[in-house]
Amino acid sequence: MSGREHDLGEIRDAVAKLCATFPMEYWRETDRERRYPTEFVRALTEAGWLSCLIPEEYGGAGLPLTAAAAVLEEIQRSGANGAACHAQMYVMGTLLRHGSPAQKEKYLPKIAKGELRLQAFGVTEPTAGTDTSSIRTTAVRKGERYVVNGQKVWTSRAEHSDLMLLLARTAPRSEAKRTAGLSVFIVDMKTALGRGLAIRPIRTMINHATTEVFFDNLEVPTENLLGEEGKGFRYILDGMNAERILIGAECVGDARWFIAKATAYAGERRVFGRPIGQNQGVQFPIARAYMATEAAALMVERAAALYESGQPCGKEANMAKQLAAEASWQAGDMCLQTHGGFGFAEEYDIERKFRETRLYQIAPISTNLVLCYLAEHVLGLPRSY
Numbered sequence: 001m002s003g004r005e006h007d008l009g010e011i012r013d014a015v016a017k018l019c020a021t022f023p024m025e026y027w028r029e030t031d032r033e034r035r036y037p038t039e040f041v042r043a044l045t046e047a048g049w050l051s052c053l054i055p056e057e058y059g060g061a062g063l064p065l066t067a068a069a070a071v072l073e074e075i076q077r078s079g080a081n082g083a084a085c086h087a088q089m090y091v092m093g094t095l096l097r098h099g100s101p102a103q104k105e106k107y108l109p110k111i112a113k114g115e116l117r118l119q120a121f122g123v124t125e126p127t128a129g130t131d132t133s134s135i136r137t138t139a140v141r142k143g144e145r146y147v148v149n150g151q152k153v154w155t156s157r158a159e160h161s162d163l164m165l166l167l168a169r170t171a172p173r174s175e176a177k178r179t180a181g182l183s184v185f186i187v188d189m190k191t192a193l194g195r196g197l198a199i200r201p202i203r204t205m206i207n208h209a210t211t212e213v214f215f216d217n218l219e220v221p222t223e224n225l226l227g228e229e230g231k232g233f234r235y236i237l238d239g240m241n242a243e244r245i246l247i248g249a250e251c252v253g254d255a256r257w258f259i260a261k262a263t264a265y266a267g268e269r270r271v272f273g274r275p276i277g278q279n280q281g282v283q284f285p286i287a288r289a290y291m292a293t294e295a296a297a298l299m300v301e302r303a304a305a306l307y308e309s310g311q312p313c314g315k316e317a318n319m320a321k322q323l324a325a326e327a328s329w330q331a332g333d334m335c336l337q338t339h340g341g342f343g344f345a346e347e348y349d350i351e352r353k354f355r356e357t358r359l360y361q362i363a364p365i366s367t368n369l370v371l372c373y374l375a376e377h378v379l380g381l382p383r384s385y
């Protein structure tokens with residue numbers, strides 16, 4: 001399908017069909033064993049969905065962000081866990097917008113063919129937390145190389161990715177312009193592993209393949225610098241807006257899965273001689289979750305439309321992610337409550353999805369920081385952080 005004539009309905013149907021070939025038992029098992037869903041990621045790659053944002057000239061489908069959002073929403077709506085591979089979609093924008101023609105030529109066709117995975121995004125550090133300008137990982141230029149030292153935390157999928165988009169300091173932090181002096185690099189992780197790069201998995205309450213990454217005099221060729229040195233923060237902001245929109249779409253998918261599951265169960269489960277869904281005490285939370293989800297879905301759509309027309313969308317992207325994360329959490333809580341004790345049983349998949357969707361109030365940006373952003377940048381209140 002080409003970027004010009006994409007049809008979201010067709011995309012949704014095709015993705016739903018692919019997801020249906022991975023039964024819920026597959027997700028239960030990968031979750032139980034904290035195993036990377038390699039087969040699912042391979043199937044999505046082979047079907048071209050993970051490269052859908054890559055322009056046609058580089059072998060992708062050249063679809064816009066709304067199409068990528070539809071793909072991720074459908075994955076979540078099917079009960080699957082797209083976190084195993086969603087990064088390729090949002091990291092892509094940074095490479096597409098700021099990569100040189102040579103970098104695009106080198107990486108994009110291989111990513112489109114599935115020969116390379118670009119699934120790792122190394123921003124967060126243990127001591128900096130949300131304050132990205134305080135990161136301490138440095139990249140010091142020495143001739144034709146940058147020498148990288150430092151540490152990242154929560155670098156998801158690092159063990160299952162060939163490439164990482166890395167944010168590092170190339171100039172000391174100045175109070176006058178805290179976000180200046182940061183640069184973005186493409187790190188070839190397979191070559192770097194054992195030669196200055198070490199990865200340590202972190203076991204978490206969800207199956208997320210997240211890790212700590214250590215850099216010890218890792219040499220990165222200067223040709224792997226993305227855009228101009230020192231302007232990296234601006235480049236990753238673009239990527240972050242895309243990330244928030246896409247994660248918002250995933251949360252809408254989760255919420256729709258919870259609502260469908262709860263509605264079906266409320267219709268069939270009989271207690272006191274009638275379906276539990278006949279009780280308003282059971283109906284109303286489902287209706288509320290539905291309302292919240294539909295409202296969030298509109299904000300996701302609006303943010304995606306602004307993003308793909310090249311307009312500022314920081315406000316909408318943040319609100320979309322936050323409203324959708326709250327809607328999916330509300331829907332998850334409602335779904336668990338609707339199922340009574342059975343909601344706790346692994347075989348219903350609710351407890352798994354409940355854990356998975358909770359992440360999105362913390363990552364990629366936590367609730368408070370979205371509110372801080374709106375208070376300061378939209379409402380004009382004094383900066384609180």
Ligand SMILES: Cc1cc2nc3c(=O)[nH]c(=O)nc-3n(C[C@H](O)[C@H](O)[C@H](O)COP(=O)(O)OP(=O)(O)OC[C@H]3O[C@@H](n4cnc5c(N)ncnc54)[C@H](O)[C@@H]3O)c2cc1C
Nearest residue numbers: 121122123124129130154155156362363364365366368385
């Ligand atoms: C499973 C998982 C996967 C992740 N994947 C990635 C990844 O692939 N790449 C990557 O770079 N990062 C990743 N992250 C990191 C994620 O983006 C951060 O955890 C998140 O941004 C929050 O940062 P923090 O954990 O350092 O929390 P902190 O910044 O330490 O904040 C802790 C708490 O304090 C609150 N807080 C902090 N400052 C303020 C303030 N001024 N006002 C009000 N409240 C405040 C926050 O809202 C939060 O609730 C991942 C995290 C998890 C858990």
